[in-house]
Amino acid sequence: MAKPDFEIPKLDGPVKTPPIKKGASAHMSIYPAKEQMMTTMGFPAHRVDNWREAAIAKLGELKEKYKSLNVFLDICVKCGACADKCHYFLGTGDPNNMPVARQELLRKVYRKNFTVGGKLFGSMANAEDLDEDVLKEWVTYFHQCSQCRRCSVFCPFGIDTAEFSMAAREIMDSIGVGHKYSVEIIGKVNETGNNLGIPKPALIGTLEFLEEDVKETTGVDVRFPLDEQGADVLMIVPSADFFSAPHVDSLVGYAKVFHAAGVSFTFSSHASEFANFGMFIGNYDQMRKIATRIADAARELKVKRIVVGECGHAWRVAYNFWNTLAGPFEFLDPKHPMPMHICEFTNNLIKQGALKLDKSANDEFTVTYHDSCNVARASRMGDDPGGQFEIPREILRAVCNKYVEMPDSVNREKTYCCGGGGGLLTDELMELRVKGAAPKAAALKEMIDKKGVNMMAMICAICKAQFTKVLPYYDIPMEAVGGVHQFVSNAIQLGDK
Amino acid sequence: MSLLFVVLSYAAVAVFFCGMTYKLWGYAITPSPLKIPTTPQPTTLGGVIKRNIIEVTTFASLFKGNRWTWLGGYAFHVILLFVVVRHIRLFINPVPPLLAEIQPYALLVAMLLPLPLLYLLVRRISVDRYAYISSTADHFALLLLIFIGLSGVTLKFLSHSDMVNIKEFLLGLVMLCPVDIPAHPVFLIHFSLVLALAYYFPFSKMLHAGGVFFSPTRTQVENVREMRHINPWAK
Numbered sequence: 026m027a028k029p030d031f032e033i034p035k036l037d038g039p040v041k042t043p044p045i046k047k048g049a050s051a052h053m054s055i056y057p058a059k060e061q062m063m064t065t066m067g068f069p070a071h072r073v074d075n076w077r078e079a080a081i082a083k084l085g086e087l088k089e090k091y092k093s094l095n096v097f098l099d100i101c102v103k104c105g106a107c108a109d110k111c112h113y114f115l116g117t118g119d120p121n122n123m124p125v126a127r128q129e130l131l132r133k134v135y136r137k138n139f140t141v142g143g144k145l146f147g148s149m150a151n152a153e154d155l156d157e158d159v160l161k162e163w164v165t166y167f168h169q170c171s172q173c174r175r176c177s178v179f180c181p182f183g184i185d186t187a188e189f190s191m192a193a194r195e196i197m198d199s200i201g202v203g204h205k206y207s208v209e210i211i212g213k214v215n216e217t218g219n220n221l222g223i224p225k226p227a228l229i230g231t232l233e234f235l236e237e238d239v240k241e242t243t244g245v246d247v248r249f250p251l252d253e254q255g256a257d258v259l260m261i262v263p264s265a266d267f268f269s270a271p272h273v274d275s276l277v278g279y280a281k282v283f284h285a286a287g288v289s290f291t292f293s294s295h296a297s298e299f300a301n302f303g304m305f306i307g308n309y310d311q312m313r314k315i316a317t318r319i320a321d322a323a324r325e326l327k328v329k330r331i332v333v334g335e336c337g338h339a340w341r342v343a344y345n346f347w348n349t350l351a352g353p354f355e356f357l358d359p360k361h362p363m364p365m366h367i368c369e370f371t372n373n374l375i376k377q378g379a380l381k382l383d384k385s386a387n388d389e390f391t392v393t394y395h396d397s398c399n400v401a402r403a404s405r406m407g408d409d410p411g412g413q414f415e416i417p418r419e420i421l422r423a424v425c426n427k428y429v430e431m432p433d434s435v436n437r438e439k440t441y442c443c444g445g446g447g448g449l450l451t452d453e454l455m456e457l458r459v460k461g462a463a464p465k466a467a468a469l470k471e472m473i474d475k476k477g478v479n480m481m482a483m484i485c486a487i488c489k490a491q492f493t494k495v496l497p498y499y500d501i502p503m504e505a506v507g508g509v510h511q512f513v514s515n516a517i518q519l520g521d522k
Numbered sequence: 523m524s525l526l527f528v529v530l531s532y533a534a535v536a537v538f539f540c541g542m543t544y545k546l547w548g549y550a551i552t553p554s555p556l557k558i559p560t561t562p563q564p565t566t567l568g569g570v571i572k573r574n575i576i577e578v579t580t581f582a583s584l585f586k587g588n589r590w591t592w593l594g595g596y597a598f599h600v601i602l603l604f605v606v607v608r609h610i611r612l613f614i615n616p617v618p619p620l621l622a623e624i625q626p627y628a629l630l631v632a633m634l635l636p637l638p639l640l641y642l643l644v645r646r647i648s649v650d651r652y653a654y655i656s657s658t659a660d661h662f663a664l665l666l667l668i669f670i671g672l673s674g675v676t677l678k679f680l681s682h683s684d685m686v687n688i689k690e691f692l693l694g695l696v697m698l699c700p701v702d703i704p705a706h707p708v709f710l711i712h713f714s715l716v717l718a719l720a721y722y723f724p725f726s727k728m729l730h731a732g733g734v735f736f737s738p739t740r741t742q743v744e745n746v747r748e749m750r751h752i753n754p755w756a757k
Contacts, residue, residue, distance in 0.1 A: 045650045090755055092552040093738045099545070100733035103660055104595060106587030108651040120654045129655065141725050142659065151657035177560045179587030181577070181595075182730055183739035185560065309555065313756070345557045349751045362747050402560055405744060410562035438562065 031456045033498050034116055034463040036470045039434065042109040043118035050119040053457045055168045058203030062212050066311065069201035076200040077155050081138050083196045084131075088139070093188040098135045100182050101128060107176035107186075112441045113169050116460030121166045124176035124186040130162050131189050160202070167193040168204060169457055171447035172305065172338075173398035178438050190447070191307030198306055206451035210302050211311055218318070219264035219298035228294055231267050239277060245519040247277075247284045250291045252326065258283065258290035259323045261343075261364070262334030263486035264298045271507050272489055275335050278510025281517050282371050285380050290332070296322035299339040300486070304346075305448030313350040316342065320351040329358040332365045335508050337397035337485030338446065340366060344404040368484060369406050371513060372416045375423045381518040384426045390480040391427040392512065393472050394418055395465065395492075396440035397485035411437075417484055417509050424516035429476045435468040443483075445491025455495075462495045469501060482509050527713070528700040534720040541724025542732060549736035555753040563744040570743050578734060594645065597638040598667075604631040605674070612685075612692045633678065635671035639664055663726065666719055673712035681708045 034040075060070035073079055088095045107124040109115065114122035121127060129151060136143025136152035143152030153159060172187035197203065213222040223231075232249040239247045250256065260283075266276040283290045296319040303312030323331055331354075333343050343364045348354065354363045362369070374380050394417060406412040414437045421428050435441055444461030472478040483489060483506070493503040564570045576582055581599075585592045608628045611617045643664045646652045677683050687704040694701040703710070722728070735741065 042651075045654055089552060090555065092549065092554045092736065093558060095552045096549050096733050096736045096738070100727065100730040100737070102727045102730050103652075103655050104584065104588075104591050105649075105652045105655060106584050106591055108655065110587065120651070123651060123655065125655050146659070149658035149662075151659065174560055177739055179583055181581055181584040181587075182734045183560055183583070183737045185558070185739050188558070309753075309756075345746050348746060349556055349753050349756075352750055403558070405561055405565075410565060410744060413561065 029456070029459065029498065031459075034460060036463065036467040036499055038467070038471065039432070040115045040464045040467050043115065045120040045123075046118040047120060050113070050117040050122060050169060050457060050460075051165060053169065053454055054165045055451070056205040056453050058205045058208040062205070062208045063198075063201060063203050065212050065215075066198070066203075066208055066308075068198045068203055068208075072201040076160075076202075079200045080155055080160075080196050081134070083199045084135060084192070085139070087192050087195065088135075091188065091192070093185065094192050097128070097182075097184045097188060098132055098139075101125060101132070101184055102181075104181065106179045106181065107184075110176050110179050111170075111186075112173070112175070112444055112464045113171070113457065113461045116444070116463040117457070119169075121162065122169055127166055127170055127186055128184070128189045130159070130166055131193050134159060160197075163193050163197060164202060167197070168449060168454070171398070171442045171444065171449055171461070173442035173446055174402040175398065175439070175441065178402060187447070191304070193307075194305070195307035198308065204306070204448065207302050207306050207448040210300075211306070211315070214298050214300070214302070214315055218293075218295050220300050220302070221264045221268065221298075223264060223267060223297065225294045228267065228292075228297060232292070235273070235277060235280070239280070243519055245284070247280050247519065249280050250289075252294050253289075253291040254325075255327050256289045256291035257329050258288055259296075259319075259326055259328040259331045260290045260292055260334065260367075261296060261299045261319055261331060262292070263300050263336040263339060265486040265490060266334055267297070269486075269490060271493070271511060272335075272486055274511035274514060275508030276510075278508070278512075278514030278517070279334060279367050281514055281519060282367070282374065282380070282510070285517060285519055286370075286374055291326060291328070293319075293322040293326060295325070299333055299336045299343070301339055301342040302448055304338060304342050312342065312346065316347050316350040319347070320354065323354070324356055330361040330365065331357065331363055332367055332370050334367050335484035335486065335510060337399035337487060339486075340484075341399040341403040366406050366416075368416050368420060368509060371510070372407075372420050372423075375420065382424055382513075382516045383518055384424060384516055386515040387425040387512050388427070390425060390507075390512070391429065391476065391478045392421055392425045392480045392482050392507075393429050393431055393469070393476075393478045394421055394509075395431070395443070395469075395481050395483040395488060396437055397483055397488050398440060398442045398446060400484060401438055401440050414438075417482075420509055420513060421482055424512045429472065429478060431468055431472060435465060441465040441468070443485070443488040443491040444495060446485075446487050450487050450491055458491060459495045459498045462491065462499075466496060466499045466501065469496070469505070470499065473501065473505075478505075480505055480507055482507050482512060484509050523705075524700070524702045527703045527710075528695065530717055531695055534717045538720040538723055542729075545724055545729055546732045546736070549733060553754045554738050554742065555755065557742055557744070557746050557751045558738050559742040559744045560739040561744060563740075563742070565744050565748075567743050570741060574735070574740060577740065590645070591642075594638045594642040598635075598642065601631055601635050601638065604628045605635055605671075608632050612689050613696050615689075615693055629678070633675050636668050636675070639668045639671065643668070659726065663722075663728065666715060666722070670712065670715045670719065673708055673715060677706075677708050677712055681706075683709050
């Protein structure tokens, strides 16, 4: 870890609301997308000449297409309930990171161009035309929103800032102002089937290595099949699960669960990626394209069902959007939910007593659980609302002897984002990521100091990548981060069933 | 002068109702391409209706978010309800006995209207976060309501007006046979401010009054597994 050239927030107890510091995170900005990547996506390569008019026209178009935006642009009363709820505001103190202020960056342009009050009274109504400075604010602050929806929980009207940052990014892309990280990743997923750009031979190599590795440690032939026609289950995972630590330990866990259940599964090289960055940039067509390729893979491999791995935003897209984007999935077995989360799959087996588990295998860990934002506030698992909170916890309690809860103020629907979600998991935003992680890191630090916690489990690839990278800034070892199925993997007893 | 007020009154009613209908109808017909409820969210329509009734009668989310803001905001809205109910008697004849009976009690609550508004204004100015997000429009909305409240209280307690004449004027408006407006200065101020509020309402953040019922994060049923959601504009 390089020595940072910024101040690391001090963690002593739960984070407090900071005094506002104007411009505190104005310097944290993104790299622009390369021309060729923008063109591949169908966006203008450069900022277009009539960018102001084009942006306003796009805003008008989105307002007609999205009820959320159309309503949210009008009804905020600026009560401020959201003001101290954003992890980036708590970490930086920059007032533009207060959700309401972030929304106002778009709303002021809306007022100037679309409302009577804004046209008549200008700045008195906080109405402003889109100019160089405002565009710069958009680029900066709409890339300081991880679309975690925490603000919307506390809003009396449920206004969701994610809808604003998605719309703003869509507008910016449409005038040729793109973010390198997201645009490149979408380019890779379209080209290679996954966000990391892993070619098929490398994927085969990894899966073969994992088979050998599991054989060596357990003595059991656990399979990691790729592109096997006629398997029961198409398993879709975040591509980090193939290559990154600690992600890969959960991948091993999924394979062991399928093995123990006697359910055949396959990965797909065409759709080796669960993530869908189309959502982060608010682009419906890209989001649909990425989702459709998964439906195509499922058809082609003639599977009966789709199960998905540990990834937060992708679970939101899969659970809430897939059927709309790429459905209907009438070719799948209707007995199973489409899609099913691996946690639902595993927990069902545990409840049926179909897995042999040795909890003591995890005795070196005192585990707590981090609710990932998109799972917590934008999806469900199981039959009842809130199942997305309880099912991963039930699994952890079933596979670990020592499990403890985080405080309510940072848990379940009130969980804080890891600081790297929403397409911000990129190096140029490291200062933002470190500061944005402060609220959750502070809670974890307390758990470590007071409860002896040495492991925070989670079910999101971005959370895992972000925390392993930023927790060391807070003197918390990166080894304190793990996936839920890594503990399933440790505890599960194969072979003698 | 009476003619001016009569014209302004009818115009206010027209602007308010047409404006609100135009905006709310616009919300209603805007498509929701995707399911975006903020979860956990009820999985049945009944559950969602119940959640929203609880939300608009208790401001539950605001309560979770900030108890002090909730206190001011909730108190204001409850008092406003009393104020509105109390005023119904001026627009109908005869007055139902129940409405007449509750007048003195409702008055005890209604007269407090300026207090939570002043509290909200002070809070908006003095807390750095709220000062940052507040524009003239936000102060204007509070001040307008404060002056409506103060002029109303003045009319009731300090500068007694002839309620019979006022009711005659308002009933005249309702019955579409307008009579002269009482030339009581405080009443004229009070009435003008209320007209201003009606004009302002559909063009301002006060739209939240109807808009809240169109917020997709709160009003969508969380039932994607049971029912495929269709995007009407997907090609």
